[in-house]
Amino acid sequence: MQYKSLDVLENVMVAENIYKLTLKGEYEVKPGQFFMLKSWEDEPILSRPFSIYDKGEDYISFLYEVKGKGTEKLSRLKKEDKVKVLGPLGNGMDVSRIKGKVALIGGGIGIAPLAYFAKKIEADVDIYFGFRDEVYGIENLRNKELFITTKSGRVGYKGYVTDIFNPFDYNLVITCGPLVMMNKVKRICEKTATPLYLLMESKMACGIGACLVCACKTKDGMRRVCKDGPIFKGEEVVLDA
Structure with missing residues (x-):
């Protein structure tokens, strides 16, 4: 390549x-x-x-x-x-296999890949996006069920997306954003045994798995975000945040 x-x-x-x-x-x-x-x-x-x-x-x-x-x-x-x-x-996901009701949970610039997931998933999708203050990147999501939170309270719910998300409502959750947010989503989904995918973000040097700069910790040892991911099953990844 x-x-x-x-x-x-x-x-x-x-x-x-x-x-x-x-x-x-x-x-x-x-x-x-x-x-x-x-x-x-x-x-x-x-x-x-x-x-x-x-x-x-x-x-x-x-x-x-x-x-x-x-x-x-x-x-x-x-x-x-x-x-x-x-x-x-990266691995990406075959979204044609997704069934049931799906929650996409994103924070900050982590909303970017989830916006494309929302565009391609044909199943029932709810979107939870959290921002510090300004809202962006939602222009293509007007026909979706969209829940917005801002830390400042300027738009939507004042607080965090994890405050308003109920895993019992969903058959699958996909999340991307700050590690602290993803770790909280992971703990919430573990309590309800809701299937979860983490879309990991990392600094990278090569993007093709040669340099190991983007390694992340999993239950099976260190894995490369660029080559083995960036999509991982929730139970695979060990988050230290």
């Missing part, structure tokens, strides 16, 4: 320090997969991993938060600029 150079179609700020980057390209992808992106020649040396937020016939979109040198350089991109892209990577 080699990097490809794709044109920028759009790169817009959708909330404070949150951007949506849309690239021109045709890909076959599964929900949960990710890409390695790089738009610079010098520092930082490494590419950055980004989950798939949305995809059409001739485009693919990513949500990202500006947190360091790499994402700051991405935020400067304009239409028709070039981005080096490697992917799709």
Whole structure:
């Protein structure tokens, strides 16, 4: 697998320090997969991993938060600029097999891959998204049952998504976001034996399983988020958060 150079179609700020980057390209992808992106020649040396937020016939979109040198350089991109892209990577999920009622629980930038899950899952889906203050990334979810929480109370319920989520209502839960949030979702689902999948996020160097930078702790030892994941069964992963 080699990097490809794709044109920028759009790169817009959708909330404070949150951007949506849309690239021109045709890909076959599964929900949960990710890409390695790089738009610079010098520092930082490494590419950055980004989950798939949305995809059409001739485009693919990513949500990202500006947190360091790499994402700051991405935020400067304009239409028709070039981005080096490697992917799709990771295991992804065959959502055609999902039955019953599903809860998607996301926090912060972890909502990005879950938005694409919501678009592709044909089963009954409820979405629980938690934000600090500003709400973003929900424009494609208007026809879904959507529950919003904000830490500030600015929009929706004041508090956390784990405060309003009832696992007894669901046949399957998929979660992505801060480790503290995912760990709480994991404990809640364990009490009710509700099947759970964790969509792990991690710093990565290669994205193809060669460097072991993104290893996470599981009951069977260390596993690579990029190659063995990023989707893991809830009972597999040991979260220290």
